[in-house]
Amino acid sequence: MAATSLAAHVTPLEAGAPVAAAAFLGETPALALDDGHILLFVPDGPRRVAAHPCAAILATAATKKAFFTGGDDGRVRATAADGTVQEIADEKGQWIDALAARDDGAAAWSSGKKVCARDAAGNTAAFAAPSSVRGLAFMPKGYRLAIAHYGGATLWFPNAAAPPERFEWKGSHLSITASPDGRFLVTAMQENTLHAWRIADKKEMRMSGYPAKTRSLSWSSDGDWLATSGADAAIVWPFKDKEGPLGKAPLECGLRPAQVSCAAFRPKSPVVAQGYSDGVILLCRVPDGAIVIVRPFAESLGAITALTWDRNGGRLLFGAADGAAGLLEMPR
Amino acid sequence: MNEKIPVTVLTGYLGAGKTTLLNRILSEGHGQRFAVIVNEFGEIGIDNGLVIGADEEVFEMNNGCVCCTVRGDLIRIIEGLLKRRSRFDAIIVETTGLADPAPVAQTFFADAAVREAARLDAVVTVADAKFLAERLRDAPEAKTQIAFADVIILNKIDLVDAVAIHDTEARIRAINPYAKLLKASKCAVPLDAILGRNAFDLERILEIEPGFLDGEGHHDHHGHAGDGHGHAGAAAPLAHHHGEEMQSVSMSIEGDVHPEKFLPWLQDYIQKEGASILRSKGILSFKDEQKRFVFQGVHMLLEGELQREWKPGEKRLSKLVFIGRNLNAEEIRQGFAACKA
DSSP: OOOEEOGGGEEEEEOSSOEEEEEEETTEEEEEETTSEEEEEETTEEEEEESSTTSOEEEEEEOSSEEEEEETTSEEEEEETTSOEEEEEEOTTOOOOEEEEOTTSOEEEEETTEEEEEOTTSOEEEEEOSSOEEEEEEOSSSSOEEEEEEEEEEEEOTTSOSOOEEEEEEEEEEEEEEOTTSOEEEEEETTSOEEEEETTTTEEEEEOOOSSOOOOEEEOTTSSEEEEOSSSSEEEEEOOSTTTTTTOOOEEESOOSSOEEEEEEOTTSSEEEEEETTSOEEEEETTTOOEEEEEOOOTTOOOEEEEEEOTTSSEEEEEETTSEEEEEEOOO | OOOOEEEEEEEEOTTSSHHHHHHHHHHSOTTOOEEEEESSTTTSOOOOSEEEEOOOOEEEOSSSOTTOEEEHHHHHHHHHHGGGGGGOSEEEEEOOTTOOHHHHHHHHHHOHHHHHHEEEEEEEEEEETTTHHHHHHHOHHHHHHHHHOSEEEEEOGGGSOHHHHHHHHHHHHHHOSSSEEEEOSTTOOOGGGTSSOOTTOGGGTTTTOHHHHHSOSSSOOOOOTTSOOOSOSSOGGGGGGTTOSEEEEEEEEESOBOHHHHHHHHHHHHHHHTTTEEEEEEEEEBTTOSEEEEEEEETTEEEEEEEEEOOTTOOOEEEEEEEEESOOHHHHHHHHHTTBO
């Protein structure tokens, strides 16, 4: 079976260092690199900005205007499409372990157990989590932060006196995401499982069977599906029902002899872009599983470590562990 | 792929001299660059560019195995360090004086990403020659650190007399006859005796324990499987320390064992008693198998493989050793003896 290929529509890019994350700042494709740089693909050629000089980028979050990065220099910085770098925080050398940001300019970061949130107006608030924090996400509604830590997750209103709400489940929770409608909270765990809570009644769901840790979680724009990495196919869980994925089997998209390392739902369409540990990238349509090749297999390619769509789903930017990168422009 | 990063774990009771050893390693590292993960961050000056403070967050893996604890902070730190892979050659993890080395070691077995990038080189325990004997009586942590060690530095020997050193050595050997034991003052030991040990490399189980296979070492392997001898195989010459709840049990079978009997027995026994077994190692001669089977374990985590072929003329022996707390030597011996081919 010969799958359709979009490989001819991919422009290869050279990142020159392992890629930590990808984003579109406005129309500008941008890559955050492990070596502390942000690479901006502006019309007159790539521009390399030292967001964290002589340091490594450990955590990233992107908004439509800025790439937020946290480094092992203890700094949180925001790099804009024009190359200006704004310092958001300096945690005095403490590693920045997790980061979240949203389009109004609010950001949150953690180092160890300490979580800080900074709203769009620049007011900061701090919270001491019960253990080290590995994942942060803003809730879709309200100025509320979801925090993943050992033993569960916490929802915190940085600017309100309301006590934080705790969601308990034994084990180490590494990353966190909330469904676009704000009904479900999902964490990826050390033990190669996902854990979900329905926020309203804390009803719990376990989504297991992964051979590796899930490091990439992506919601379809309608919130009906959650695509995840960590298996030799993209594992896509149905969240449309009131009960979420409870008692339902996930879709397995693009089964291959390599693990999916990144998954990114295309905005406004039921298509998942999925990158593999062997450097291959496929597009997979949900729910029928039809496949289109973006980056075909070749010997000794690095794992895909970053994958993101622009806001209209017209372009897909990717980066890999070996410093390779590329930009797919979807044919009209 | 890149070579795996060697990781040396430094343990030792409070005041034994861990920081002295650490600074010695860093200043005499002969061009090796280290990333150092410390606990009392910033308290004592450490002369190294890449020092990371850790929280020593120990948690249970949610996998039904109660003693499978790992260091969550270590997983996070090693993942972060991998982004600076070109800036260091090896990692040193310094634990607090009261720490159990097992969660550190288990982190390198239990986390796939860590295991892929790094390998545990050795657990090095620094002990105070003057106070160790006392600590072994009143501090279970000190006992665990000695039992777990691949290398033990008996430090500050200049502060005690020969009789006391001999006695302390005997106590150490009663608990752990297999570790390399170095006597020193101010932790002045050759670095190649503590770094690059490959103590967790199945390939090198023999090299690092010269007395392990030949049975002729300074410790006597009484516990020959099947001989019905009531004496635990723990460090027989040091019989006056048999009261130790922490001990080693070693035994051997001349000739082959049945793999289809041995492997299930080992799995079951480790599953049942793993909480009290700190370390286990073995070299087995399987019936009708040209290659030696070697295994090692930390509590309930086991790894084993068929290794090199038995050499022509080499005596086919099956040997195993457990180091742990309140081990039932008789039960182990009987279980092992039943596997004889």
